[in-house]
Amino acid sequence: AQSVTQLGSHVSVSEGALVLLRCNYSSSVPPYLFWYVQYPNQGLQLLLKYTSAATLVKGINGFEAEFKKSETSFHLTKPSAHMSDAAEYFCAVSYNTNAGKSTFGDGTTLTVKP
């Protein structure tokens, strides 16, 4: 069984500030982990993925995430927030690269203040 917990359903940061979105997972097997972004009235877009290679994963739009097995975490960060980063972010886990059967968290809405 696998599950994802995203801590904080809403996060607000100022433009230029650090973005930190938290994700903790539970998986009975080595996980594959993903972060997706969803803009209003759109589908989800993959930001980055961890598939058992490097623990620090770099994605699109300047985002990165670090896989920490001891903490069962996969937090998403970006050094400097941009207004265009405002969106909903979802963390997901699957037990192999068949990401089509992923389990998603409930999402975190990121607001960026000018």
Place this chain on the structure above:
Amino acid sequence: ETGVTQSPTHLIKTRGQQVTLRCSSQSGHNTVSWYQQALGQGPQFIFQYYREEENGRGNFPPRFSGLQFPNYSSELNVNALELDDSALYLCASSSGDRRNTGELFFGEGSRLTVL
């Protein structure tokens, strides 16, 4: 390269009715997954189709059914609609073979309202 397209984008049904949602997968992809996203929640896995066969199912009742066609497009059918079926239904395609990179490509969804 054609992306994932879904139709219709919005629809309204009444309780007890049936609905069919359609999805065209991205060019070159043979796997389609369907998700239900209720308001304020993350997507929940309904089922996946790989080369026209169901390849895994989430915790959804049998009145949720699907099909995949030889061109890898897919349909999601929901019978005996209930109010709780109101949600955004997302289709995602991927490559289910050696080219699988673990990336899902999502359509923009079909928003179903059940009255």
